Amino acid sequence: MPRVKRQTYLRLSVMMLLQYGVWGVWLPVLARYLQADQVEGGLGFSPGQVGWILGLASSIGAVTAPFIAGQLADRSFPTQRVLAVLLLAGGAIKIVTAYQTTFSAWLWLSVAYSVLYTPTLALSNSLAFAHLDDPDSQFPKVRVWGTIGWIAASWAFPLFWLLSDVRFSWLPPFYVGVEAADATARLVDSLIWSGVLAFGYALFCLVLPPTPPRRDAEEKLAFAKAFGLFRQRSFAVLVAASLPIAVIHQIYFMQTAPFMSEVLGLPDSRIGPAMSIGQFAEIAVMVATGWLLARLGFRGVIVIGAFAYCARYAIFGSDFLPVEVIVASQALHGLCYACFFAAAFIYVDRIAEPDVRHSAQTVFGIVILGLGPVLAAPVLQVLSEAFTNDAGVLDYSALWYSLSALALVTMLGFGALFRDQTSQTRTP
Numbered sequence: 001m002p003r004v005k006r007q008t009y010l011r012l013s014v015m016m017l018l019q020y021g022v023w024g025v026w027l028p029v030l031a032r033y034l035q036a037d038q039v040e041g042g043l044g045f046s047p048g049q050v051g052w053i054l055g056l057a058s059s060i061g062a063v064t065a066p067f068i069a070g071q072l073a074d075r076s077f078p079t080q081r082v083l084a085v086l087l088l089a090g091g092a093i094k095i096v097t098a099y100q101t102t103f104s105a106w107l108w109l110s111v112a113y114s115v116l117y118t119p120t121l122a123l124s125n126s127l128a129f130a131h132l133d134d135p136d137s138q139f140p141k142v143r144v145w146g147t148i149g150w151i152a153a154s155w156a157f158p159l160f161w162l163l164s165d166v167r168f169s170w171l172p173p174f175y176v177g178v179e180a181a182d183a184t185a186r187l188v189d190s191l192i193w194s195g196v197l198a199f200g201y202a203l204f205c206l207v208l209p210p211t212p213p214r215r216d217a218e219e220k221l222a223f224a225k226a227f228g229l230f231r232q233r234s235f236a237v238l239v240a241a242s243l244p245i246a247v248i249h250q251i252y253f254m255q256t257a258p259f260m261s262e263v264l265g266l267p268d269s270r271i272g273p274a275m276s277i278g279q280f281a282e283i284a285v286m287v288a289t290g291w292l293l294a295r296l297g298f299r300g301v302i303v304i305g306a307f308a309y310c311a312r313y314a315i316f317g318s319d320f321l322p323v324e325v326i327v328a329s330q331a332l333h334g335l336c337y338a339c340f341f342a343a344a345f346i347y348v349d350r351i352a353e354p355d356v357r358h359s360a361q362t363v364f365g366i367v368i369l370g371l372g373p374v375l376a377a378p379v380l381q382v383l384s385e386a387f388t389n390d391a392g393v394l395d396y397s398a399l400w401y402s403l404s405a406l407a408l409v410t411m412l413g414f415g416a417l418f419r420d421q422t423s424q425t426r427t428p
Helices: 003-024 027-035 047-076 079-097 103-130 135-161 183-207 222-231 233-262 268-275 277-317 323-351 354-386 396-417
Strands: 163-168 175-179
Touching: 003 027, 003 103, 003 135, 003 183, 027 047, 027 135, 027 183, 027 233, 027 268, 047 103, 047 233, 047 354, 079 103, 079 183, 103 135, 103 323, 103 354, 135 163, 135 183, 135 268, 135 277, 135 323, 175 268, 183 268, 222 233, 222 354, 233 268, 233 277, 233 323, 233 354, 233 396, 268 277, 268 323, 277 323, 277 396, 323 354, 354 396
Parallel strands: none
Antiparallel strands: 163 175
16 A cells, blocks of 8 residues: 555544544443433433433434535535534533533533534545545445544543542453442543543544545535435435434434443443443454445345344343343444444445535435434333333333334335445446
8 A cells, every 4th residue: 555545544544533432432321321310420311301312412413414514515615624623613512511410401502512513424434435445345444443433432431530449351341440439420521521532633634634625516505416316216215224223223322321220230330331342343344344245235234234233122122131141232233333324324425426425425414313313312202101110110121122123124124125226337
């Protein structure tokens, strides 16, 4: 690999590491903090309120993303500069949010943060695609550093902030210690960590490969042209399947941490590392994604991803299984994310025309980061109310089995209706 190419590859990898480190340091543990009783150090929000904070905020960010980031990066400003500005503003809001205690403040600050951060997910993808010669095989190897960043952040936070008397352990996360008495209250500090990391990421954006806008495009509004992809059957089917998967994916982050604490009995300092087992598996699957796509095609790989969601939630619902088995089933997350969403992002890049690839990624993001999360909030509220007994105890088994059934139906529908339309040569 030429020296210039190696430098670009390295910078893109660091970009992904920071992109998902900013996210991974707080998302796995936030629901536990928000839902924990105030006497434990949490805020005492209901599952429905947590759903709105994580769901509505994410959806508004995704819906506004084409108008903010996609349009700016495709038509007006270099992508790396748009990233830097969004990250600086988002980092500041994240730090402010950490000091709030009311539901309304959390909701609206989370909405503001999502409007700024959500577009960076699609922009980091499209920036990487713009500088890779063979995205099908190279993108998974770059994107895997995002997974590494997520793991590093979710392990570092409890290691340095929730534990004392830390010592080495042979088992992941390779350390044990004494959990702080106020560990639950300290979980909110993960937002401050995220904000500081976002500031560092914004500075790093200044050395990312220049990615200028395409001002020579025929259509003035890039996102309008990107929405035209819905005329292609494969894109429409992919979006239709991604919506229910995005819903159950979001509920995973809304309820897994409380589930691990209340049902499995894991201490707060172990929840983040336990959930990161999925990211370890994701690394292996991401590296192999190009190989899998070459042999199984997009339909086969995405079907595997949907089935992994079905299997994981079925195991979560089987509370008669040993705790170790349920925690270990987190490894299925690697198949869930890499085989479904990473493969889907690659497919969108393949079928979109060059001048709207930024916006095409963002339009797809509307579904998985917008409509999915906003629907996840009422879906979770309905399910939690339906499966909560008179004593106020949620039947997690029924909740997880319901999500497993939804994943199964989605898998069967996608497998029957999807037809790959990328056989033609990719436009450079």
